[in-house]
Amino acid sequence: MKKNIKLEGLDCAVCAGKMEEAIGKLDGVNSCKISYMTQRMLLEVVDECFDKVMLSAEKIIHDLEPDVIIKV
Amino acid sequence: MTSKQRKTLCRIILAIILLAAGLLAGEGTTTGIILSLSSFALVGWDVLYKALRNIRKGQVFDEFFLMSIASIGAIAIQEYAEGAAVMAFYQLGEWFQGYATNRVRTSIGELMDIRPEYANVLQGEEIRQTDPYDVAIGDIILVKPGERIPLDGQVVEGRSLVDTAALTGESVPQELTVGDKAISGCINQTGTLKIKTSTTYDQSTVERILELVETAGAQKAKAEQFITKFAKFYTPIVVVLALLVVAVPPLVFNEDFSLWLYRALTFLVISCPCALVISIPMSFFGGIGGASRSGILIKGGNYLERLADVDIIAFDKTGTLTEGCFQVQRVHTEANTSSEDILFYAAAAEIDSLHPIADSLRQAYGKEIKRQDIVNIQEVTGQGITAQVRNHQVLVGSDRLLKDHHIDFTPVSEPGTIVYIALEGQYAGYILIADAVKKDAPVAIKQLRKLGIKKMVMLSGDKQEIANSVAKTIGLDGALAELLPADKVQGLNNLFSDVTPGKYLAYVGDGINDAPVLARADVGIAMGGIGSDAAIEAADVVLMTDEPHKLITAIKIAKKTKNICWQNIIFAIGIKVLVMILGAAGLASLWAAVFADVGVAMLAVLNAMRALYVQD
Numbered sequence: 001m002k003k004n005i006k007l008e009g010l011d012c013a014v015c016a017g018k019m020e021e022a023i024g025k026l027d028g029v030n031s032c033k034i035s036y037m038t039q040r041m042l043l044e045v046v047d048e049c050f051d052k053v054m055l056s057a058e059k060i061i062h063d064l065e066p067d068v069i070i071k072v
Numbered sequence: 073m074t075s076k077q078r079k080t081l082c083r084i085i086l087a088i089i090l091l092a093a094g095l096l097a098g099e100g101t102t103t104g105i106i107l108s109l110s111s112f113a114l115v116g117w118d119v120l121y122k123a124l125r126n127i128r129k130g131q132v133f134d135e136f137f138l139m140s141i142a143s144i145g146a147i148a149i150q151e152y153a154e155g156a157a158v159m160a161f162y163q164l165g166e167w168f169q170g171y172a173t174n175r176v177r178t179s180i181g182e183l184m185d186i187r188p189e190y191a192n193v194l195q196g197e198e199i200r201q202t203d204p205y206d207v208a209i210g211d212i213i214l215v216k217p218g219e220r221i222p223l224d225g226q227v228v229e230g231r232s233l234v235d236t237a238a239l240t241g242e243s244v245p246q247e248l249t250v251g252d253k254a255i256s257g258c259i260n261q262t263g264t265l266k267i268k269t270s271t272t273y274d275q276s277t278v279e280r281i282l283e284l285v286e287t288a289g290a291q292k293a294k295a296e297q298f299i300t301k302f303a304k305f306y307t308p309i310v311v312v313l314a315l316l317v318v319a320v321p322p323l324v325f326n327e328d329f330s331l332w333l334y335r336a337l338t339f340l341v342i343s344c345p346c347a348l349v350i351s352i353p354m355s356f357f358g359g360i361g362g363a364s365r366s367g368i369l370i371k372g373g374n375y376l377e378r379l380a381d382v383d384i385i386a387f388d389k390t391g392t393l394t395e396g397c398f399q400v401q402r403v404h405t406e407a408n409t410s411s412e413d414i415l416f417y418a419a420a421a422e423i424d425s426l427h428p429i430a431d432s433l434r435q436a437y438g439k440e441i442k443r444q445d446i447v448n449i450q451e452v453t454g455q456g457i458t459a460q461v462r463n464h465q466v467l468v469g470s471d472r473l474l475k476d477h478h479i480d481f482t483p484v485s486e487p488g489t490i491v492y493i494a495l496e497g498q499y500a501g502y503i504l505i506a507d508a509v510k511k512d513a514p515v516a517i518k519q520l521r522k523l524g525i526k527k528m529v530m531l532s533g534d535k536q537e538i539a540n541s542v543a544k545t546i547g548l549d550g551a552l553a554e555l556l557p558a559d560k561v562q563g564l565n566n567l568f569s570d571v572t573p574g575k576y577l578a579y580v581g582d583g584i585n586d587a588p589v590l591a592r593a594d595v596g597i598a599m600g601g602i603g604s605d606a607a608i609e610a611a612d613v614v615l616m617t618d619e620p621h622k623l624i625t626a627i628k629i630a631k632k633t634k635n636i637c638w639q640n641i642i643f644a645i646g647i648k649v650l651v652m653i654l655g656a657a658g659l660a661s662l663w664a665a666v667f668a669d670v671g672v673a674m675l676a677v678l679n680a681m682r683a684l685y686v687q688d
Contacts, residue, residue: 004283011170014345020300034290035292035357036289036353037176037356038357040286063129
């Protein structure tokens with residue numbers, strides 16, 4: 001499935017690049033694109049992996065930028 | 073400016089004042105040292121904190137850590153003022169980038185502020201205000217003057233002028249009346265309209281456009297991908313170079329350690345690729361946002377980038393370069409009949425015909441035709457019509473019709489449809505009907521050539537001679553005609569071999585019937601996207617209005633954005649390399665390094681913001 005997720009408070013462009021790379025490598029993720037300017041993450045995930053992916057993604061995002069609010 | 077930004081700015085300014093006071097008090101004096109250190113503490117505590125926090129989470133060598141090392145290193149070799157300056161100006165640079173990013177986000181947010189907040193649904197006599205999401209297909213909604221049309225639909229009552237500028241960039245309002253299609257996102261200006269909705273909100277034009285612009289940032293341009301990769305390697309390389317600078321000369325050549333440590337610190341000061349990582353996505357986002365204000369939707373940075381390097385453009389004919397409707401182009405009369413009479417007899421004989429040709433005849437005549445004037449209408453299938461008009465025997469139709477009636481005439485050969493007319497068995501003249509070329513098409517083609525487009529051709533399903541004639545009028549390089557929709561893809565494929573390596577092939581169509589061609593081209597451009605779901609779906613770039621000259625605006629925006637990006641990439645990397653060389657040679661102080669780095673970041677961001685401003 002495709003999900004357009006808002007990453008409110010994403011303020012570090014370098015971090016956005018790191019997040020994109022790390023989340024893109026998670027199992028079940030077909031593609032992950034993060035736009036620093038629009039503060040959005042476009043995620044293509046295998047349906048049944050979605051919840052698991054989101055848990056890992058959340059950790060990756062918050063490790064890099066703790067103040068980001070993730071709105072699915 | 074947010075309150076958080078204001079606070080940070082105050083803190084930075086205060087730290088710079090303390091720093092200046094420390095310098096005035098004298099760098100070596102106790103007062104000077106205390107002032108510098110307090111400046112450092114004031115402006116640097118959060119950077120130190122973030123550095124520590126990230127190390128605990130396994131993020132080593134990020135910008136916070138490197139800036140901390142650079143400033144603490146400077147303090148350790150008793151360069152207190154420089155240590156504080158590194159931190160203060162680093163923070164100032166970060167603050168500025170954050171501020172600029174917000175500015176760009178907000179101004180594009182405002183551009184895209186076309187989301188309707190509510191809909192007035194009519195239920196019997198009652199009007200109920202609801203969320204546009206809750207309106208069903210077929211509901212009747214009421215839009216008062218000043219309100220935004222919340223959903224697509226058909227006008228069932230009322231007449232009004234509607235402002236479409238937010239969607240099309242077109243400043244002239246459009247008149248809507250019963251039967252017209254109303255597009256969501258437009259603002260109703262003069263009268264109240266009742267609209268029968270034809271979509272749900274999430275399928276409406278306004279929501280699809282918003283969705284498109286919001287996801288456009290994720291389709292990254294090559295330049296953006298390059299920068300992401302570059303950023304990944306840049307910081308580690310700079311850190312390794314700094315380590316070499318601090319280790320090799322003192323260990324191998326027995327040089328003074330603190331001198332080389334100082335030089336190594338200049339490397340760390342410029343170790344953040346921030347100027348690039350921020351300014352490149354910002355230019356593309358700005359370009360896309362600016363374009364959407366002019367009624368040009370670009371689905372991603374990658375398409376914007378390709379648009380700048382388009383080499384060959386293939387055009388669809390009908391509806392793209394021509395108006396897409398048949399019009400009387402010329403009336404030719406034989407000796408004793410006026411052209412108005414010819415038009416009248418032709419239009420009158422065709423009074424009941426549903427053929428598009430008949431439509432254009434009636435439209436060209438333009439006056440009322442009395443029904444009782446016409447009797448004995450007989451349609452000759454595929455050939456034309458015979459009728460008795462005002463007691464005259466009239467023949468209207470193809471050359472076959474006249475020949476079959478043994479009428480003496482000279483057949484003409486001209487691109488378009490020729491309708492011959494005979495009165496009382498005598499040839500009276502002919503009417504040329506053709507699809508009219510769009511007024512701005514020839515000028516647009518000329519300007520496209522000036523922008524460096526090498527070759528422009530037309531793909532058409534029409535007859536070769538018509539296609540050739542249109543291509544010649546407009547000034548194209550050629551026309552591939554008599555193509556079925558499936559042949560168009562093949563026609564486009566043949567063009568790829570002419571594309572200069574590194575350049576791209578664009579196709580411009582109306583999005584109806586040509587989705588495969590739009591998809592096959594490097595850049596598929598659909599024209600007249602407003603209200604056409606197919607076009608918005610299939611194309612990479614959507615020109616909301618159907619004017620060819622919008623294509624020029626789109627290419628200009630793309631070229632400008634691309635230039636800005638490369639200016640920034642060359643400028644920023646150039647300055648950083650220069651600082652490293654001068655720093656290693658001992659010619660650049662920490663002061664110089666920090667000013668160079670912050671300066672580059674600010675200029676790059678200001679340059680990127682230019683992408684937002686579009687001249688038509």
